[in-house]
Amino acid sequence: MTCSVDKLRWSTSGIAEKERYDAWVAQLNQTFGAWHPERPDGREFGARVKASAMPGLSLVECLCDPCGASRSRLDAQSIDEEQLTIQLVLSGREYMQLGDQEAILTKGDVFVWDNTQTMRFSVIEPLHKMSLILPLSRLKNWVPNGWRELPRHLKSGEPSAAMLGSYLRSLSEIDFEKNPMRYNALTEAAIALLVAPMAKCQNENSQRLAQLETVKSKIEPMLRDPDLDLEMIAARNRISLRYLHWLFEASETTPWRYVVQQRLEGCKRDLQNAEHANRSVTDIAFSWGFSNSAHFGRKIKAAYGVSPSDLRRAALEPIAH
The missing domain is CATH 2.60.120.10 (Jelly Rolls)
Structure with missing residues (x-):
C-alpha cells in the first residue's frame, strides 16, 4: 500500500x-x-x-x-x-x-x-x-x-x-x-x-561548556554597543566577574578577547559584503563598537594579516584574468 x-x-x-x-x-x-x-x-x-x-x-x-x-x-x-x-x-x-x-x-x-x-x-x-x-x-x-x-x-x-x-x-x-x-x-x-550521544549524567565540564555557550549567545546582541564592558556581560548573565573569567578558561581565551574577535568577524563580513561598499571603513568599525579607527586597523591587521582597506579590496575587486 x-x-x-x-x-x-x-x-x-x-x-x-x-x-x-x-x-x-x-x-x-x-x-x-x-x-x-x-x-x-x-x-x-x-x-x-x-x-x-x-x-x-x-x-x-x-x-x-x-x-x-x-x-x-x-x-x-x-x-x-x-x-x-x-x-x-x-x-x-x-x-x-x-x-x-x-x-x-x-x-x-x-x-x-x-x-x-x-x-x-x-x-x-x-x-x-x-x-x-x-x-x-x-x-x-x-x-x-x-x-x-x-x-x-x-x-x-x-x-x-x-x-x-x-x-x-x-x-x-x-x-x-x-x-x-x-x-x-x-x-x-x-x-x-x-x-544517541546523550550521557546518562551530565558532568561538571559539560555543564560549564553549556553555560559558556549561553553567555556567548547573550554577548552577541551586545557587540555593537560601544559601552560594552565585562561588568555589563556579567550583569546580563547574573554572574560575577570571577565566574565569567572561569567560564572562558574552558575555551582557552578571555571574555574580552572573545568580544574583540567577534567584533572583528562582524567588521570582516561587512567589509567583504558588496552591499556595504559605499560605507567607510571607519563607519563599519564604529558600528561594531570600536571607538578608535587606528586601533581598529591594528587589530584587523593582527587578526587577518592585512589592513581593512586591503581586506575589502581583495574581496570586492574583480579578479584579473
Missing part, C-alpha cells in the same frame, strides 16, 4: 512587494504553528518554502530574508498537537531562544525545538534551513523523564550535528512518491540519532 505525500512549493515571487511579508507570516503559521511576527526594518523581503508532508513526519526547506517572530506561553498552551522540530542551518545566521535557552545558529548547526515552550527567533542574515517535524510523543517514548534536558543547540563539527545534518540532507534527496518507505521507521531513526 502506497501512502500519499503532500508537496508544497511556495514563494513570495509574484506577490506584490507590500503584501509579501504578510503572506510569509501566513505561510509560517501554516507550516510551523502560530507565530507573532516582528516587522522587518523596511527592506525588501523575500522567502521560499518547499515541503513534503508524509504520515507522521514533514520535511520543510525554507529560504528567507531577515525577519523574526515569537510564540507566547498562551500559544504553547493552545496547541492541537505536540511537535518536535529538528532544524539544520544550511547557510545564514539566526538567533533562537527556547524557554531560557539561547543560541546563535550558523551553517552546519542543528537546533532542536518543540512547540510546548515559549520561543523567539530572529533571522540575522538571509537564512537557508531544513527542518524535520515529528510528533513530540516519539521523543517522550525514548526519554520519558529527561527530554526537556536534551541539548538543543548542536554545533557544527559535533558528532550529533554531523549525524543529524547528514540524515536530513539524505531525506531531502529522496522522492518519496516514487520510493515510498516505512515512515514510522524514518521517524524512529531521527529520534535515535538525536538521543
